[in-house]
Amino acid sequence: MGYFSNIYHGIGTLLTGMRVTGKYFLNARKGAITQQYPDNRDTLKMFERFRGEVVMPHDENNEHSCTGCQKCELACPNGSIEIIWDRVIDPETGKKKKAIDQHIYHFGMCTQCGLCVDACPSDAIKWAQNFENSVYDRTQLTRILNKPGSKVRAGVEE
């Protein structure tokens, strides 16, 4: 190719590319996929399976369904879950039964792999969808999942 035809060819390829960008420039509103993130907090909904952080749901009687079987503690690869438990006397049967004192979740060590929730036999823990987890002090990332004064729901067996 000659010198000038080279230049024409080069400019031609640049214009082909600019036609693509120009199309989007003129239809900027139609194809916009940008999320106006901090402003759309009210309408932003995460997918239900999104793994944000581990929580323990409690019902209105302040009861959870964690029996303290420690399967989540064993499944966790990084030691994020620590369960302090004791045997307490069940008032109905009079027998000693395992019950959790504290279900400690070290969120700072968690990799959100999902093995603990998968391992839980009584669905006591589940994933919450919140993702704004920055804190100023890492001690705030250590959370006690069972609420104060809560106890295991009747009928949930190990």
Next chain:
Amino acid sequence: METATLEPTITKKGFKSEEYFINMGPQHPATHGVLRLLLTIDGEVIKKVEPDLGYIHRSIEKMCESNSYQQIVHLTDRLDYLSSHINNEAVCLCVENALELEVPERVKVIRTILGELTRIASHTLWWGVLGMDVGALTSYFYGFRDREMINDIFEETCGARLTMNYNIPGGLMEDIHPNFVKRVKEFIPHFRSKLPEYDRLLTGNIIFQKRTKGVGVLTKEDAINFGASGPVARASGHSCDVRKYHPYSALDKVNFTEILDTAGDSFARYRVRIAEMWESLDIIEQLIDNIPDGDHKVATNAVIKLPKGDFYQKVETARGEFGVYIISTGTKNPYRVKFRSPGLSNLSLLNHIAVGGKIGDLVATMATIDIVVPDIDR
């Protein structure tokens, strides 16, 4: 490491020429991660490239020795994070082979679909970043725009966008989301309409062609000698697709062609990856309508103990051949785990193909080799 030979030489025209060292990285946007390249340079001509690793070493292979077989899987997310689903699949297949466990057909098909989606997501990101590396910022946004749809599919079904950890030994953690098939079917025609746009924007661009054609030429012999795999080797004419030669999951049921090129330069590697995206779309389209019914996993023991022996499984990630080698002594932890990562072999040939080029050529070569540093430096 060798020391510098900083002796000035006199060129033919009488100018004094001196070689010198320059550090590229560890914090350099063109090295795609914390990789330090020690360049020996004469003027702007590269005399030697020495990759210096170790900046993101996390001893994942050693960590595997103290984890159970279920727990190993999530660590492989952190190797080649752009093909994390395929890495997980490799470990799961290796454990399943060792246990002689037959997973349901449904699991195989879903794994293959997600694996090909991962490949497309990885290649779109690579395409965008390649454009940025050679000076075309627009491609970066277009690549990420299309990758976002795949990320949404992953987030809805697997629960995470990058470190999915959706595979477990014996199947999948959960069944696919009801919207999964619908979303994938929306994605295929969308991406088919966008791929020609990629060609118009970047492939035909004269500046891009001048930056990549004839740059970083790798011959077929060298590709084999250096143990290159994936699109890097296939662009040099070395047929090495693990999906063809050792099909795993549902890949033996689909028809696809292995993309080969003979030029071996950066532009050939580019063409191979673009063509691979078309092929991946074909594979997904063949499978998405025929997901068999069945369970999403087979029950395994809560504590998996592999029989005594050593087990190897290789898969084709977006970057090449990824191998998992497990030595078991019959306990619940592996005795030794070794990952064969495609990035390390592909990086080792960088010195060979970059010498003689300019620094700008090195950036284009690095981008088309498509290294992911956490994969190299485990």
